[in-house]
Amino acid sequence: MGGESATRTAPRSGGVARDQAGSKVGQRLSGLAVALGLVLFLGGFAWGAVVYLPYTVPTSSMAPTINVGDRVLAQRIDGSDVRRGDVVVFKDKAWVTNASVVKRVVAVGGDTVSCCTRGKLTVNGKQIDEPYLPEGSLAEITNFPTVKVPKGRLFLLGDERQGSLDSTAHLTDAAGGTVARGAVSARVDAVAWPMNGMLERPSGFEPLGALSQPGPLRTIVAAVIAGAVLVLGGAAYGPIAKRAGRSRTKTEPAGVR
Numbered sequence: 318m319g320g321e322s323a324t325r326t327a328p329r330s331g332g333v334a335r336d337q338a339g340s341k342v343g344q345r346l347s348g349l350a351v352a353l354g355l356v357l358f359l360g361g362f363a364w365g366a367v368v369y370l371p372y373t374v375p376t377s378s379m380a381p382t383i384n385v386g387d388r389v390l391a392q393r394i395d396g397s398d399v400r401r402g403d404v405v406v407f408k409d410k411a412w413v414t415n416a417s418v419v420k421r422v423v424a425v426g427g428d429t430v431s432c433c434t435r436g437k438l439t440v441n442g443k444q445i446d447e448p449y450l451p452e453g454s455l456a457e458i459t460n461f462p463t464v465k466v467p468k469g470r471l472f473l474l475g476d477e478r479q480g481s482l483d484s485t486a487h488l489t490d491a492a493g494g495t496v497a498r499g500a501v502s503a504r505v506d507a508v509a510w511p512m513n514g515m516l517e518r519p520s521g522f523e524p525l526g527a528l529s530q531p532g533p534l535r536t537i538v539a540a541v542i543a544g545a546v547l548v549l550g551g552a553a554y555g556p557i558a559k560r561a562g563r564s565r566t567k568t569e570p571a572g573v574r
Contacts, residue, residue, distance in 0.1 A: 343554060344554070344555070346551075346554075347550075347551040347552075347554035347555065348551065349551075350547045350548075350550055350551030350554075351547065351548050351551035351552055353544075353547055354543075354544045354545065354546070354547025354548035354549075354550075354551060355544065355548060356544070357540045357541070357543050357544030357547065358540075358541055358544030358545055358548060359544070360540065360544075361537050361538070361540035361541035361544060362541060364533070364537050364540070365390075365534075365537045365541075367393075368392055368393060368532060368533060368537070369390045369391065369392055369393065369503075369506070369532070369534070370390070370391045370392075370393055370406070370502070370503045371388060371389070371390060371391075371509070372388070372389050372390075372391055372406055372417065372419070372503070372505075373386065373387070373388050373389075374386065374387050374388075374389060374419050377477055377480065378419075378420070378475035378476070378477050378480060378481035378482065378483070379404065379419055379420070379421070379475055379476045379477065379481075380451065380476060380477045381449075381451055381476070381477075382404065382421075382449050382476045382516065383404070383419065383476075383505070383508060387508050387510065387511070387513075388508070388509045388510035389419070389505045389506075389507065389508050389509060390505070390506055390507050390509050390534060391405075391406045391502075391503030391504060391505045391506065392503055392504050392505075392506045392532035392534075393502065393503050394501070394502075394503060394504050396497070396498030396499045396500065396501040397498060398504070398529065399422055399425065399471060399498060399501055399504065399529070400422070400425075400522075400526070400527065400528055400529040401422055401423065401424065401425060401428075401440070401522035401525055401526060401528070402421065402422065402423075402518060402519040402521070402522040402528055402529075403421070403422045403504050403505075403529050404419060404420070404421050404422075404504065404505040404516060405419070405420065405421075405422055405471075405473070405501045405503065405504050405505065406418070406419055406501070406502055406503040406504075406505065407420075407473075407496055407500040407501040407502060408500055408502070409496050409497075409500050411487060411490050411491075411492065412482070412487065412496075417502070419505065420473035420474060420475055420481070420483050420484075421449075421473060421474055421475065421476060422471050422472070422473055423438060423440060423445070423472055423473065423474050423522075424440050424464075424466045424471070424472035425466060425470075425471055425472075426466050426467060426468040426469050426470050426471070426498075427466065427468060428440055428441055428465075428466045428472070428525075429441055429442070429463060429464070429465050429466070430463070430464050430466065430472050431461070431462070431463040431464065432456055432457040432460055432461055433455060433456050433457050433460055436455040436456060437456050438456040438457065438474075440522075440525060441525060443524060443525060445521045445522060446519075446520075446521035447476075447519065447521055448519070448521070449476050449517075449519060450476055450478070451476070451477060454478065454479070455478070456478065457474075457478050457485070459485075461485045461488060462488070464484075464488070464493060464494065464495075466495055467492075467493075467495060469497060469498055469499075470492065470495035470496060470497055470498065471495060471496050471497075471498060471501070472484045472494065472495050472496075473496060484496070504529065504532075506531060506532045506534050507534055515531060515534065515535070518530075518531070
């Protein structure tokens with residue numbers, strides 16, 4: 318009988334030792350998950366704050382790409398990084414005082430831009446497909462004369478050509494409607510609210526040169542989401558493990574003791 322008791326006791330004590338070891342490993346892993354999650358979560362927000370500039374668009378001149386009141390995320394860039402087709406945020410006192418403007422770059426320094434040829438914008442003699450324009454609208458409501466964009470400057474239009482006060486409204490200015498590259502502070506990467514997502518790079522400008530690449534917004538969002546999942550999962554381990562332990566205790570048959 319003593320031998321039988323020893324046979325039953327040894328496996329039970331061994332099982333407890335394994336449970337304790339497993340519990341310690343689980344606690345360490347959950348702590349590591351929480352720590353890593355906090356790094357990703359807080360780091361993602363910090364990275365986003367450094368790279369992106371939030372901006373609320375006050376007019377409908379960029380509709381339907383960006384509607385009035387939409388909240389956008391614009392990547393902070395240098396004016397030298399601007400490419401044709403980019404939607405940029407800039408300041409120019411000749412356009413508006415003490416306020417930023419959002420427009421689309423359709424021509425850069427050295428380009429010749431005119432409108433319209435068969436209802437399409439023409440840059441360097443090439444007709445540009447602009448799928449971002451309101452459905453059924455022409456590239457421009459009224460024609461504008463051919464403009465040679467000076468070096469270091471940009472020619473910008475709104476996607477809603479009928480009501481946009483863009484470069485065509487400033488052709489009689491000293492700069493001929495163009496804006497200095499240095500006036501650009503950011504490039505719109507996505508519409509954050511409502512959550513319309515990333516802006517597409519317009520392929521119509523691709524025959525004229527390389528388009529800009531999207532910023533790291535997708536990576537930042539992925540880091541924040543992954544961090545949140547790790548924090549919640551790691552924090553939930555303790556309560557779940559305790560509840561599971563209590564459940565095993567309640568359901569364990571009395572005969573094994």
